[in-house]
Amino acid sequence: MKFNSINIGSILCRPDALLKVSGEAKFAVDYYENNCVWAGVKRALEPHAILKNIDCVNALKIPGVLKVLTHKDVQGTNRQGVIRKDQPVLVNDKIRHCGDAVALVLAETKSDLSLAIDAVQIEMERLPAVTDIATALETDSHLVHEHNEKSNILLAGDITVGKGLAAANQCDVLVEAKFETQRQEHAYMETENGWAWLDDEGRINIVCSTQTPFRDRVEIAEALGIDPKNIRIIVPYVGGAFGGKDGITVQSLLALAAQHSEGRPVKMWWNREESFLSSVKRHPSMMSYRLGAKLDGTLHFLDVDISLDTGPYDHLGGVVLALAMEHSGGPYRIPNGLIRGKCVYTNNPVGGAFRGFGVTQVTSAMERAVDLLAEKLGMDRLELRLQNALKAGDRNFIGKTLITSTGIIECLETLSRHKLWRRKLSWKCGAPIFKKRGIGISAVMHASGYGPVVPDYANAKLELTENGKFRIYCGVVDMGQGNTTANIQIIGSLLNQPVGRIEVILPDTDKTLPSGSASASRCTYTFGNALVSAAGIMRERLCQKVADLLMIKDSNEFSMVPEAIRHLPTNREIRLETIARTMDLAEKVVIAHFRAPVATDLVTNDQEMRLHGIPHNLFSYSANLAYIEIDEITGKVGVQKYLTVSDCGKVVNPQLYDQQIQGGICQGLGLALYENFETLDGYVLTKDLSTYLVPTSMDVPDVESVALGIHEPSGPFGSKGIGEISTNGPLPTIANAIFDATGHMLKKSPIKPEAVLAALERNLSR
Template identity: 45%
Template sequence: MPTQIPGTATESPSRSPMTIGHPLPRGDARAKACGREPYAADLFPENLLLAQALRSGLPCGRLLELELEEARQIPGIVAILTAKDVPGSNRQGIIHKDMPVLVEDHIRYCGDPLALIIADNKEAIRSAMACIRIHTEPSPGVFDLDEAMAENAPLVHEDKPGNMLAKATIQKGEPDFDACAAVVEGWFETPVQAHGFLETEAGTACLLEDGTLRMEVSTQSPFRDRFEISHALGIPFMQVHIHAPSLGGGFGGKDGATVQCLLGLAALHCPGRSVKMLWEREESFVAGYKRHACRMHYRLGALADGSLHSLHARLWYDTGAYAHLGPEVMELGMEHAAGPYRIPHTLTEGFCVHTHTPTGGAMRAFGVCQVSFTFESMMDMLAEKLEQDPLDLRLRNALHRGDTNGAGVLLESSTSLAACLEGIRNHPLWQTRRQWQKEAPPFCIRGTGLAAVFNAAGYGGGVRDAAIAKIEMDVKGHFIVHNAVTDMGQGNSSAFLQIAGHILRQSAEALRVRQPDTRSAYPSGSSSAGRTTYTFGKALISACEELASRLINRAGLILFLHNDEGLVLEPGRVRHEPSGRSVSLEQLASFMSLEERVCLGQFIAPVCRDVPDTSKGFFIGFPHVIFGYGAHLARVEVDTLTGRVQVKDYLALTDGGAVLNPSMFDQQVQGGVAQGIGYALYEDFITEKGVVKTKDFTTYLMPGSLDLPDILSLAPPVEEEESGPFGMKGIGEVAMNGPLPAIANALRDAGCRRIHKAPILAEAVLGSLENR
């Protein structure tokens, strides 16, 4: 085809531009469906070595000696490294650096790494594993909260005065239960939960000739990983370059060092050769991070009209062997302990405790789904005692903009919980619940349960929550979004394409995303905390608007216009509407330098202007100012002969501000609900005396597609979030918080006795039916 001359009016837009608010398909859907999307586990560079950690298998004791000489003689073995071979601090951790890369002496849980085996093939690694003789001195351990907090309990960390890692309080007003007309209280427990992602922890690393450590790894925070590796291995962080391809799931389990420091250590000892580490499922279950088990005691009081008055909540989080994010998880749970309600008088006490079990870490809803179970159960208990409708009770006390929440934070951002609850009230699943209950088949009972939930977005106080976005137009007139926050399957890459396409008025074919690379993108925080699209998306808007302005301005010069009035971006070109003349983006690119074709945008998330003087003992992350809200309804059917629980219908209404892409909005909510149903009815990570018993998907049960109901996701009319991109706010966490309490409340509505412990297994349901 002949080259178009700038200024002719014969060009026409090739495709429709992407538009905010439309249910567009994901940009990576076809590549993933066809197996073309590269993951860290798929990478096999030439001249590849394999690495694997030798795990302790012992939950507590001392490492006395490793006999390695025989193993080092096995053909194919390149090196076997121990703590003596770690050149840096040998300590890793996002905030609290207490976890060794390789154990020096004290063993604190069964997944502690004792040595790192590097070989040409898996067979050599297996032979070495079997050959190494481990000499240890077992010692008494603490394997649950009671043992850990007992007087004179064995210490998980011998240099600490006790096993209490952190404790804190939040107090607002003065709880007075004598002033309440109705008071309810109870103990509740939630289990350890595994993330269950499809792709286990994986990566490759290579030490290049110039001293650069180049790594491709499945991670939620490539920029922070550089500092982790630098601190642990003693190399300048500027020499660490990390590329983060698409993740096969994360949910918080890849937020923090997993394979990174081990890979870096292997690469340092094998310069010039790539080293790969890929955890098998059993290793992932044993050594990976988990959701914190939690024990809670609540006392809640209300006035005669149902207005909540006083709350005293005590929370104990089991953080396992190492700190990781334990205090921060506890703090976020405490911030949400009073639920999404107005309560003038609250006292919340939090305790984070070490045990000789796998380390607790970040997981979707980060300490909040535990307290949601308890508080929403308490709300139904209170409604029962007051003889009030549970939905009316929630509406009476629901938070609104301008209220002060239970942690003492003034809500100045969008708050639309009431709209979600009204959506439940007006839905047929709620209005027909009693008729549906009467139609239960023989030997079955039915019930309908509610839950009102909320979840903070972003890092919270004390941590700068910011992003720097970069967009580039190449010489062909196509656009590249340099993503800096990893896409772990939630679809943020597609959201960024939609944002760029909307502002630049381009079709999907002209846009692509480059996944995070510390050489070309800019530090923008982790892919976590419901912040990725909110924070990076807002920065991307600024970058795209600047690039659009440059393109319009340059087109005006090329078209010899007196000013930019009447110039508009269209797919593949800039057009002057009054005259119909246009210039293609490819031609425009030839008149611009690389520096002119690259634009940056920055966004710093808002923080609380007046930090309430309600908390004591907090580290970082308090308070938050942006919250997502939701109201959930679950219909359950119980087989009274077996105790089997089936969730027959599920409805989730979510306040996520404005909806950028309805399809991805629903997918996020449905995914969170599915994971929450697993948390409620199936998933229980079991250890016995510190030894993991649920090591794979045959022993750790998760719901499959046939175990789940149709999950209806609705977005009611809500306030837009003024600070967010196009009025949106994060929804990645909030949907996780509803299923457990909604199902528990539905079981009570069906006629079961109140169940206080999750997961809610058939045995517990049968027990709750006795003498009912």
């Protein structure tokens, strides 16, 4: 096979791809154990109601039904959550959204299960549902959580920058706009699933599709009243996640089912409709922006007010809000302003982590505001961005001094020199009849890691196996982003071993070590740094071992070569296999810890804001450009070209890098133009992939990606986060291109053909 180089910066084809093209790769969903019990969930299907009674009598009469479990069977707190534990495993008091789990049914077959779920009857007293942010904030609104201190507010805060609102008067030009983004569904191809069993020692083993095995273990333990040591979580390959599996889905339910299945293995697999109904979504947002500048284009003031609809549970809503607030001013120097944010409880679907994590929403608003400002100033939109773009040593909008690599200026300059920017006018003028063309740009920054309070670390474990191979134990899930492959490259290049001599152990709480979540654009940066240390210790240990065996004083005379260690002065080699035989297990294992540097800037005294992640220390950047063509008859927007120039550090593997860029853009284009998870009065209207339109091969253009490869000193091999940044570009870039084409800035997404047509018609009536 071609492309099997382990050199950093080269393409190493994913070893897992070999298993995935042959159908051999096992996802959690691919296990069917003998004597398996099927477990499934009775969902509330009501947005807001007091639970009165759960009638299981009819369900239990159905042949093949083994158990119907309710909150009464839950021994622990029955509450789950990452920051705030407010989500029940099984509803005990109140139903707070349609996807709430009310009862857990165990049955012999899938069809018995489905009949029984239908037969469980929920007696409830309906309450008026809180289904929009404005209503939720009214003083006499119904409360989603009666005992919440701040009514329907999960988290709120404000941060004053410089002179605050007073600086508004000092601006020569001020633009003002309100933006609204929609609820986006992850729609990972592998819906939530897993299987579990109680072993002979009474431990619960769970194989499931998750981004967070170690955190899940603690959450399950608390919710069900189990010692965390008695829970083991194993994560095989994951069929996509994008943030949607950052936290509990099936895990606690499976563990509860395993406690009641009399030793039989239990399998649960949500179908698409159940996945849509119950899973977390990208938070819908309402954002007010006032952006002001001096006549020469110097940004002077920004006033931002962000509201997010988090549904009835925190999940990661507070953290999403904090990251949105932190990024609300984009990659620019803005000395004054005010950032206000609130995350609001409603009875809508639960808001949670989704690639982009709040930054997607605010970037779409800020970048549209910048274009509006450029128009009002009569300035070139790229010049305006370049003039205000951050450089190292600057303080960003919330006041964090940038001390890591900061390449937004290079991104914008590279874009300005690109032929797509230089030839934009001739392309625009060449629009065929009944078409209108436009060109949009955007500048994006995106933090990686957890922020100043939540520990952000990884523990890499590396073992020399008996047959002289190296085995990497990685506790960070590979949900398709390819960190496993990057890990192989890191070990291969540092220990000079071919790809076939390196094995990987996928996350397993019994075998791998806690290393945080597979999220926050942190996987390769954080675990990679730990792995680099582990490799160094291993190399030194092995060279010393051989030096001692050969009674040669200077271990520096040895070097690792494929499958062996060579004494360079004499060319004598000892095979790794031979060395392994002289070592005991403890000696053959290296564990290295890495803790990500955190920001020490005191940008806010609000401890809640700091706990939720403000500020970060490390940022990636990108500049984006799109050519769009509008059909004047239908309003359909076709994206013809998309260019992204990114500063995500040195590139470990250009193929994996491209995959992240292209994939994020695809999801971002879905957000910009098609995807909308619809609800009405809290009831879910979007139930399948024929009404929830994710981009297909017909909808996305080929993307041109330029990676600047700027060295980040703190990153493994100079790299930094790549996972999320590309998702943030498409919505503002496409909206700005429509603005360029029509003169109208569309402020609500998805941008549907109807809205584009209306914009064109406004021009006709002028």
